[in-house]
Amino acid sequence: MPSSTLPDRLVGVNLKMYFDAPSTTSYITAITKLFAPPASISTGVFILPSYPCLASASDLLDMTPQIILGAQNCHSEDSGAHTSEVSPLMLKQVGCRIVCLGHAERRRAPFNETDEVIATKVKAVVRNGMIPLVCIGEKSQSRIMSEGVGLAIRECSPQILSVLRAVQGDVPIIFAYEPVWAIGAQEPASADHVLAVVQDLKDLVSTLHERAEIRILYGGSAKPGTWRTLKQGLDGLFLGRFAHDVGNFERVVREVEES
Ligand SMILES: O=C(CO)COP(=O)(O)O
Known part of the structure; x- marks a missing residue:
């Protein structure tokens, strides 16, 4: 995938901190077997392992460039006095092409990442030639029931606008709409x-970014069958637990590929 071009459809899995190193290796090895050439798929498939596994995951994915490696977060600076943080430059150097930013698990305590912090990270990811995958979503479901989608729009709009204002020009961006609830x-x-x-x-x-390559995915307990109900309005899925089983992940990718 050239860094400037996004596939029309994307399906990715966030391994969060669920997997240890050996299970990350087994999982990625199994996925490479499913999608290795001569198999060809037009759906962009991406995997976000934990930081310590990124370099070995990149080696495992060497022969399957259609599977995109990504990271779950990064710092906004490329280098400096930031003990324990991870440089976007290094993520690029180990083979990442996507970086997830602003996940609900980063926006909430104890990390409390704000739209401003996330926007600086978006700039860093773009500066390093990678694609930001920015998670957005409203916090509360009970209020939604009484207020309809208006509340969700009010909460998500600033999350999106701060990202669009941070980048200039026709930059590829992926948003994952993940209602926190x-x-x-x-x-x-x-x-x-x-x-x-x-x-x-x-x-x-x-209204703001007519030329940008933007995709909007859905995430939040997505699983086999979810795509059928969303395919007319979304560009793909961002999966968690239900895709930590390789068979389920394959099912979702096939559902998207065949639609
Ligand atoms: O947070 C998610 C993807 O980033 C979704 O996680 P679950 O599918 O496990 O709810």
């Missing part, structure tokens, strides 16, 4: 809710 749940958010919110967010983006 749907992460770690048994079921994803309802298709009606997701499609309505994402349509409004697309309208917002198009």
